[in-house]
Amino acid sequence: MRAKDLNRYLGDLGWRRSPIPPESKASPSPIASAGGDSLEGLATNAAGCTLCRLSEKRQTVVFGEGDPKAGVMFIGEGPGAEEDRTGRPFVGQAGMLLDRMIIAMGFERQDVYIANVVKCRPPGNRDPKDDEVAACADYLDRQIDLIKPEIIVALGKPASRRLTGTDKPMGALRGRWSTYRGTPLMPVFHPAYLLRNPKAKREVWEDLKLVMRRLKSTG
Numbered sequence: 001m002r003a004k005d006l007n008r009y010l011g012d013l014g015w016r017r018s019p020i021p022p023e024s025k026a027s028p029s030p031i032a033s034a035g036g037d038s039l040e041g042l043a044t045n046a047a048g049c050t051l052c053r054l055s056e057k058r059q060t061v062v063f064g065e066g067d068p069k070a071g072v073m074f075i076g077e078g079p080g081a082e083e084d085r086t087g088r089p090f091v092g093q094a095g096m097l098l099d100r101m102i103i104a105m106g107f108e109r110q111d112v113y114i115a116n117v118v119k120c121r122p123p124g125n126r127d128p129k130d131d132e133v134a135a136c137a138d139y140l141d142r143q144i145d146l147i148k149p150e151i152i153v154a155l156g157k158p159a160s161r162r163l164t165g166t167d168k169p170m171g172a173l174r175g176r177w178s179t180y181r182g183t184p185l186m187p188v189f190h191p192a193y194l195l196r197n198p199k200a201k202r203e204v205w206e207d208l209k210l211v212m213r214r215l216k217s218t219g
Helices: 003-013 039-047 081-086 093-104 130-147 157-164 191-196 198-217
Strands: 072-076 113-116 151-155 178-180 183-188
Touching: 039 130, 072 130, 072 157, 093 191, 093 198, 113 130, 130 157, 151 157, 151 198, 157 178, 157 183, 183 198, 191 198
Parallel strands: 072 113, 072 151, 151 183
Antiparallel strands: 178 183
16 A cells, blocks of 8 residues: 555544544445455454554564454453564463453453454554554454444553543543444453552452443343
């Protein structure tokens, strides 16, 4: 894709008008729909993606993993060093804590689906930049459309910002329901934040109990 075409594509997503990528339309763009009629095809397409600067230094595209028909989908911000090495999301210290959170909810890791807003590691584990998030937006949206989760759990501020379309602090977002692509969305603190601030685990557990209660109410 030529630079001017990429700029036009990113402009169509709206990132020039707003620092927060808006919710995309239900129909996927040609970028995501080329092979995007299945998670496997979409992952193959993403593996060759060079839409943003993150592709230049990645080792592996970390597409996502889990049950393709999961009722709960967890979405983080982006891969870290261990994820970039292995190609699997949330496998470091934060990933082990996420696993314990999932088990506490009554699930196993393979029962849910885990993905990230961007599929390539930001250098130094920094937050992904707005144009990087916009370039990856269709891949994430198509994942959501294919999985059709009953509930999305956004892990941390970058994911919550992307999915809620606001730049409110996590303290104002967590524990409050919103909707993304017609799916109930619950923002919670990122597991990495909990490793630095263990006292916040109580708040996350209260938020996850809301998720469990809603799942139970929908059968």
